[in-house]
Amino acid sequence: MTERHSQPAATARDEAAPEIQFRNVSKRFGTLTAVDHLNLEIGKGELVALLGKTGCGKSTMFNMIAGLMEPTEGAVTVMGRVPFREFDWFRGKMAIVFQNDRLLPWRTAVRNVELGLEMLGISAGERRARALRWLETLGLKGHENDYPYALSGGMRQRVSIARAFATDAELLLCDEPFSALDEMTSARLRTEFARLVRDTGKTAVFITHSINEAFDIGDRIVVLKRPAEIAHDIQITPDTPDHERERIRAVIHHSLSA
Numbered sequence: 001m002t003e004r005h006s007q008p009a010a011t012a013r014d015e016a017a018p019e020i021q022f023r024n025v026s027k028r029f030g031t032l033t034a035v036d037h038l039n040l041e042i043g044k045g046e047l048v049a050l051l052g053k054t055g056c057g058k059s060t061m062f063n064m065i066a067g068l069m070e071p072t073e074g075a076v077t078v079m080g081r082v083p084f085r086e087f088d089w090f091r092g093k094m095a096i097v098f099q100n101d102r103l104l105p106w107r108t109a110v111r112n113v114e115l116g117l118e119m120l121g122i123s124a125g126e127r128r129a130r131a132l133r134w135l136e137t138l139g140l141k142g143h144e145n146d147y148p149y150a151l152s153g154g155m156r157q158r159v160s161i162a163r164a165f166a167t168d169a170e171l172l173l174c175d176e177p178f179s180a181l182d183e184m185t186s187a188r189l190r191t192e193f194a195r196l197v198r199d200t201g202k203t204a205v206f207i208t209h210s211i212n213e214a215f216d217i218g219d220r221i222v223v224l225k226r227p228a229e230i231a232h233d234i235q236i237t238p239d240t241p242d243h244e245r246e247r248i249r250a251v252i253h254h255s256l257s258a
Ligand SMILES: Nc1ncnc2c1ncn2[C@@H]1O[C@H](COP(=O)(O)OP(=O)(O)OP(=O)(O)O)[C@@H](O)[C@H]1O
Pocket: 029, 032, 033, 034, 052, 053, 054, 055, 056, 057, 058, 059, 060, 061, 209
């Protein structure tokens, strides 16, 4: 297990500026500290699972990366810019998948996928072609013209994922997108998601409170304790042997149950 807690990023990533950087970030809501002096760097092309118990500040971190919230102290930069101040610059560069699918009920699956592309000013023909391609990739061929109410929860989340990938944003942010689904569907979707991220070379931050999910998703697992502070920062490769994975799992389990 490689612990990278408060150490500089590995040499491979030192060449480029980090894609996401938290520098001494705190976020307070009145007297409550949700994020406490957090330092974190995520490099381009990394697939990172942010794992922590409910209420530990994951969504708060997510909202600061997405530019929906400003830190009380410190700085969050994404691609070298400040998301909260340069929200418009990030249009098309960041795609978000939320816990609830957030599809528009009055639009069909394909028109929901097209939504993000409309905002980017992509032509109607290209929009339709891309949306259909991503729906097919996610196994939704034949459901292009279904409205969200006619789709299962798992299918709706597939549409959300198609929508995120269709914009071709280089950064994908996911806040527990599969937590409302049954374990089998969730496991299948997260494996698919991780494969698509790797195939497309995108950077992805995936928030979860499930150890299994973190293992299925992340090349790197950042374990948070409350208030959002890094408890472990672990790199996992396809070569990490099973006994080592089990050891890491036990360490994480212990730290989450503390
Ligand atoms: N807008 C807000 N105003 C006040 N308190 C907030 C606000 N947003 C979050 N908090 C508080 O900050 C803490 C962290 O919340 P956050 O939503 O980031 O946790 P989380 O790790 O995402 O939890 P979950 O796994 O349940 O989604 C919680 O105690 C929460 O009540």
